[in-house]
Amino acid sequence: MGNCCERVGNFFCRQKNTNVRVSLPAVCFVWQIAMIVLFGVFIRYDEESDTHWIEHRKDHNITSDIENDFYFRYPSFQDVHVMIFVGFGFLMTFLKRYSFGGVGFNFLVAAFGLQWALLMQGWFHTLDHTTGKIYIGVESLINADFCCAGSLIAYGALLGKVSPVQLLVVTLFGVTLFAVEEYIILSLLHCRDAGGSMVIHAFGGYYGLAISWVLYRPNLHQSKRLNGSVYHSDVFAMIGTLFLWMFWPSFNSAITDHGDGQHRAAINTYLALASSVLTTVAISSMSKKGGKVDMVHIQNATLAGGVAMGTAAEFMITPYGSLIVGFCCGIISTFGYLFITPFLEKYLKLQDTCGVHNLHALPGMLGGFIGAIVAAAATESVYGHEGLINTFDFEGSFADRSVGTQGGFQAAGCCVAIAFGLVGGAIVGFILRFPIWGDPADDNCFDDEVYWEVPEDEETIPPVLEYNNHMIHKHQDISESNFSVEQS
Secondary structure, eight states, X not given: OHHHHHHHHHHHTSOOOOOOTTHHHHHHHHHHHXXXXXXXXXXXXXXXXXXXXXXXXXXXXXXXXXXXXXHHHHHHHHHHHHIIIIIHHXXXXXXXXXXXHHHHHHHHHHHHHHHHHXXXXXXXXXXXXXXXXXXXXXXXXXXHHHHHHHHHHHHXXXXXXXXXXXXXXXXXXXXXXXXXXXXXXXXXXXXXXXXXXXXXXXXXXXXXXXXXXXXXXXXXXXXXXXXXOOHHHXXXXXHHHHHHHHHHHHXXXXXXXXXXXXXXXXXXXXXXXXXXXXXXXXXXXXXXXXXXXXXXXXXXXXXXXHHHTTTTTTSOOOHHHHHHXXXXXXXXXXXXXXXXXXXXXXXXXXXXXXXXXXXXXXXXXXXXXXXXXXXHTOOHHHHOHHHHHHHHTOOGGGTTOXXXXXXXXXXXXXXXXXXXXXXXXXXXXXXXXXXXXXXXXXXXXXXXXXXXXXXXXXXXXXXXXXXXXXXXXXXXXXXXXXXXXXXX
16 A cells, blocks of 8 residues: 555656647647537527628618627627737736746637637537537627636636646636536526626636645745746736726626616726725835835736626626725735735645735635625615616516525525636646646746747847947046047
8 A cells, every 4th residue: 555655656746847849739739620620510600790690680670780799799809808818918927037928828728718618608508409509709709708717817826837738728627617617607596797706706716726726836945036026027917917907897898788787887897996906005005114015916906896896897886886896805905915825825835826816716706795795785776677677687587586586696606606616626736736747847937948939138249339329328438438539
């Protein structure tokens, strides 16, 4: 028995081999070919993107092409798309030697994830059982980007510690788990979660944290010299923050109902985000000697209001209620970076590179329960009879559901998202422990050179004889210049 345990220990702890020349191309080619085949079998254009749109217009007395859902949803889709590829990507460029990995592997994960998401979400939500086909349109693209966001959030907890092959595995299982928990929460429990506080942020955050906990590296301190930022890397990360901050109202309102629902979701998110900035700056300044502000807090906690507003964004939470949510979440998220992240690493052996617990997991969980409270407190005098039905979709088999019951189901949905993240992440983490994925050694993490061709550091270039138009050395003595002009 002892020899068996020793062999297992040696198997999981054997020397790392980061050569992915075979495994990475193999996974990319095989999975992309699989996507082509599956799309050929299942995916078709929906009625608003098919050439039969003209006939559909006539049959439904539609007078103008402007009523095609593309023109309503596409601006929101573009905003969400920018968030996924630019916002999330640049947010993860804060590490001094891992910017290629941050933005490049984000690109890889999202490109694969959106394809797999169209299939997984299609099988669960839009499969036509009479034809066996999945019909996709612009709203399908938005939902696919949402699905990718869960895996990208998980990547934040693993940043710099995993190989690109492992990230593709994380995405494969992450998208699958997302589609299942989303179906349970939105369809079976009939929860409302337009901005994904529960299904995206709580799930993605706890999914990544569970994986990171299973993949704990006791000797990660050997890479401590690279686990930090420099001036220019923090500036690049701030670009990601600003893109996310600006477009978050679109993220939370992208798939809400036409009209008042989308309008209200954008307003509520806008206000919550603004409020979280001020409280983040306040707590950050209070926590440092001399009142200096920490860029880590500004890059992350300023977004917490948008995360927490995801579920209740389309509800009648009121503008001042949105400000309260942003106010509280800015404080909670900043305190998370100051106290919770060090606690998790020291006592729970959980290494969270980007602090996704403080930006996504915790605000996402709070957002889910805030949505439950606001739903349970809804009244017909505030919403109106038709407004209450429209906001919570009290139709069909859910026509007799009360707002109190809806609030209970909203809370249950949040618990489902957390459970899927934790249990699914633990299982995926165990799979990733097998030493076949090409992940880096403890002393080789957070370094682009492991998986990227990195240009050499800037070399000293001999000076070129030219005039200094900007007068950098305007106080320098003429005898110190690189050349002289002989006077006659």
